[in-house]
Amino acid sequence: AIMQVLEPIWTPQFTADTHACIKGRGMHSLLRKLREDLRADPEGTAYCLKLDVRKFYPSIDHERMKTVVRRKIKDPDVLWLLDSIIDSAPGVPIGNYISQYFANLYLSELDHLLKEVAGVRYYYRYA
Numbered sequence: 001a002i003m004q005v006l007e008p009i010w011t012p013q014f015t016a017d018t019h020a021c022i023k024g025r026g027m028h029s030l031l032r033k034l035r036e037d038l039r040a041d042p043e044g045t046a047y048c049l050k051l052d053v054r055k056f057y058p059s060i061d062h063e064r065m066k067t068v069v070r071r072k073i074k075d076p077d078v079l080w081l082l083d084s085i086i087d088s089a090p091g092v093p094i095g096n097y098i099s100q101y102f103a104n105l106y107l108s109e110l111d112h113l114l115k116e117v118a119g120v121r122y123y124y125r126y127a
Helices: 002-013 027-040 062-070 076-086 097-117
Strands: none
Touching (some): 002 076, 002 097, 062 076, 062 097
16 A cells, blocks of 8 residues: 555656566566667677675665655655564565565665766666
């Protein structure tokens, strides 16, 4: 129920290259985009750097996650609920829908940095 309210607030801040748990941007849309880019620019996509954040969900810093959440959410009751979810496990809990959004929010700054500051043309993230 909470995601019906938060999803339209959070989703617009993700880059178009952020996939997973976002309506219309799942694994199949990611693979489709990747294949399109590989066909359209074989020379520009000749190399790939694949990264994986080891034990990502348990490693998320609670205070940092709460700071990220507070950029868009101001309602104290909603913040209390989100803080309770964040504090319910080391990092953020694994296996629920809101944690996938937490992961996307947490890495959103990295996405924008790589795309807008570093100018990485072909970038895809699935968390």
